[in-house]
């Protein structure tokens with residue numbers, strides 16, 4: 001579902017963010033992406049959803065290859081992907097239900113199915129009673145659940161999450177992780193960047209650890225993750 005082959009990313013102003021990264025996240029797999037600040041986690045995710053292009057090497061996500069894809073192909077790819085960010089990125093003047101519905105409207109889903117699908121997606125994330133709430137009327141954990149509902153309402157093959165629990169307390173963070181695991185169990189591959197090593201240790205999932213733009217450990221590759229070795 002996500003394949004990086006010898007990926008190097010150099011920013012015009014910022015030097016080398018990734019120095020030669022190779023890994024593969026298979027269909028239906030769950031993997032954490034860890035590493036210190038500046039190690040390249042967000043860059044890796046941006047490459048995976050084609051917000052950035054590799055300087056060298058190849059990225060393939062949901063069958064779309066960086067060597068073949070152009071900017072105009074990105075909206076097509078994004079329909080197969082869900083993306084969740086630390087700061088939720090909800091539309092502030094729309095209700096929870098309208099935020100989720102918007103993701104369906106932009107893909108041209110049949111109008112008569114949109115409301116029903118948005119309502120079901122909100123129920124799936126435990127927010128059936130909050131459909132008419134505006135983002136400002138929701139807690140951080142609830143906002144992130146709306147963002148997750150929006151990301152999965154199109155039934156994506158892959159869900160990319162960049163620090164989805166970064167603004168949440170421990171309890172809300174655990175709830176979000178559990179939700180992402182449920183989504184994964186239903187067949188969506190999940191790649192989740194996080195600083196929260198307690199959260200990573202709380203479940204037995206693959207860990208890909210970046211250090212200075214390179215993969216330091218990949219527990220899916222037979223090596224023990226550093227978070228286990230140092231605990």
Ligand SMILES: Nc1ncnc2c1ncn2[C@@H]1O[C@H](COP(=O)(O)OP(=O)(O)OP(=O)(O)O)[C@@H](O)[C@H]1O
Nearest residue numbers: 011013014015017036037038039040041042043044
């Ligand atoms: N748009 C950009 N232009 C120039 N340099 C950038 C850009 N984005 C990131 N970088 C640089 O690339 C490196 C990796 O940054 P990145 O944001 O991917 O790390 P990160 O692991 O996600 O960090 P954090 O955990 O703090 O979010 C850093 O040195 C950063 O300064």
